[in-house]
Amino acid sequence: MEPAPPRLEIRNLVRRFGGQAVVDHVSLRVMPGQVTCLLGPSGCGKSTTLRMIAGVEMQDEGEIYVDGQLICDTVFRVPPERRAIGLMFQDFALFPHLSVAENVSFGLKGPKEARRARVEELLERVGMVRFIDGYPHELSGGEQQRVALARALAPRPRIMLMDEPFSGLDNRLRDDIRDQTLEILKQEDAAVLLVTHEPDEAMRMADEIALMRAGRIVQQGAPYNIYNAPVDRQAVAFFSDINVIRGEVQGALTNTPFGQFLAPGVPDGHEVEIVIRPQHLKIDFDRGGKGPLPTVQDGVAARGEVVRARFMGSESLVEIRMDYDGSVLKATVPNVFLPAVGKPLWLMFRRDRCFVFPVKG
Ligand SMILES: Nc1ncnc2c1ncn2[C@@H]1O[C@H](COP(=O)(O)OP(=O)(O)OP(=O)(O)O)[C@@H](O)[C@H]1O
Numbered sequence: 001m002e003p004a005p006p007r008l009e010i011r012n013l014v015r016r017f018g019g020q021a022v023v024d025h026v027s028l029r030v031m032p033g034q035v036t037c038l039l040g041p042s043g044c045g046k047s048t049t050l051r052m053i054a055g056v057e058m059q060d061e062g063e064i065y066v067d068g069q070l071i072c073d074t075v076f077r078v079p080p081e082r083r084a085i086g087l088m089f090q091d092f093a094l095f096p097h098l099s100v101a102e103n104v105s106f107g108l109k110g111p112k113e114a115r116r117a118r119v120e121e122l123l124e125r126v127g128m129v130r131f132i133d134g135y136p137h138e139l140s141g142g143e144q145q146r147v148a149l150a151r152a153l154a155p156r157p158r159i160m161l162m163d164e165p166f167s168g169l170d171n172r173l174r175d176d177i178r179d180q181t182l183e184i185l186k187q188e189d190a191a192v193l194l195v196t197h198e199p200d201e202a203m204r205m206a207d208e209i210a211l212m213r214a215g216r217i218v219q220q221g222a223p224y225n226i227y228n229a230p231v232d233r234q235a236v237a238f239f240s241d242i243n244v245i246r247g248e249v250q251g252a253l254t255n256t257p258f259g260q261f262l263a264p265g266v267p268d269g270h271e272v273e274i275v276i277r278p279q280h281l282k283i284d285f286d287r288g289g290k291g292p293l294p295t296v297q298d299g300v301a302a303r304g305e306v307v308r309a310r311f312m313g314s315e316s317l318v319e320i321r322m323d324y325d326g327s328v329l330k331a332t333v334p335n336v337f338l339p340a341v342g343k344p345l346w347l348m349f350r351r352d353r354c355f356v357f358p359v360k361g
């Protein structure tokens with residue numbers, strides 16, 4: 001048996017404004033029941049990509065397929081209302097003059113009783129059935145969001161496109177609604193493409209993250225892989241603070257105050273950047289002017305002095321000015337660790353947690 005085609009597939013989508021490609025050969029696939037997050041900074045082309053899939057914007061190049069069927073290229077085009085695609089956008093608006101039930105049944109066809117049953121089922125699922133005869137102005141922002149979700153799901157879309165749909169909600173409510181939404185979408189077996197510029201949201205929601213920058217997808221994979229095998233320095237920095245040290249390569253190795261690092265494939269004389277997240281620096285105490293002994297896992301320790309220590313709730317952030325060149329490195333430590341300013345500490349780079357990238361240009 002042939003494997004099922006992706007529920008949604010886009011191939012080489014391009015959209016230009018004023019000669020500039022704001023979406024530049026973007027390709028991706030989403031299987032039924034899967035959530036892919038398009039993650040990237042403001043202006044990188046996320047919403048434009050979504051609008052082309054929804055059919056409200058025409059691409060200049062590329063194709064869109066649903067269940068293996070072409071729905072849009074530069075010649076042929078299935079109109080938006082026949083694409084079986086549900087939309088939830090940030091500025092979603094319920095119809096103010098329609099009741100909750102009428103809002104949810106808006107896109108539904110068929111006999112009245114069947115529509116009413118579907119509306120009740122969905123409102124039950126999103127926990128809003130008691131508001132069925134209420135009106136939007138009587139609902140809080142979170143409640144309106146739930147109704148909007150029910151409305152988007154009512155026609156059983158095969159694909160759900162979501163553009164920062166949770167950004168208007170406060171944090172706590174957002175986590176709850178996000179989790180509920182995800183559960184419902186999985187039950188419906190829809191393919192979900194969710195746009196966000198927040199890494200936490202992407203990590204929380206996505207089966208797969210497509211990291212986008214300046215119109216292109218620079219990396220795509222499971223959240224774990226994106227976080228732990230980033231393609232470049234910016235990809236590391238998108239998810240957390242970073243520390244960077246530089247070194248020059250000789251014989252595929254570079255010498256630094258933290259010992260030697262491997263730089264396979266990098267030619268002699270080239271510079272590399274060694275990037276590490278604050279939680280992966282190892283901190284050790286000063287023992288009469290000496291630090292810990294070098295190890296294979298953590299390399300050589302380098303000495304510095306505390307310039308600032310702050311308690312952040314679940315962790316403490318310590319900034320340390322390094323003796324070797326006066327630069328400041330950031331380390332986070334679980335729980336409370338607030339060493340006095342000026343206290344000498346030794347830092348080590350965990351070799352399994354740092355990334356070595358050739359410096360471009
Ligand atoms: N109709 C248009 N005409 C001209 N330029 C446009 C048009 N639509 C979008 N752009 C430009 O294309 C780029 C990408 O816009 P897009 O809305 O896709 O970004 P985004 O990734 O969704 O950003 P954000 O996170 O801020 O929502 C931006 O520089 C934007 O100004």
Ligand SMILES: [Mg+2]
Pocket residue numbers: 046047048163
């Ligand atoms: Mg946008």
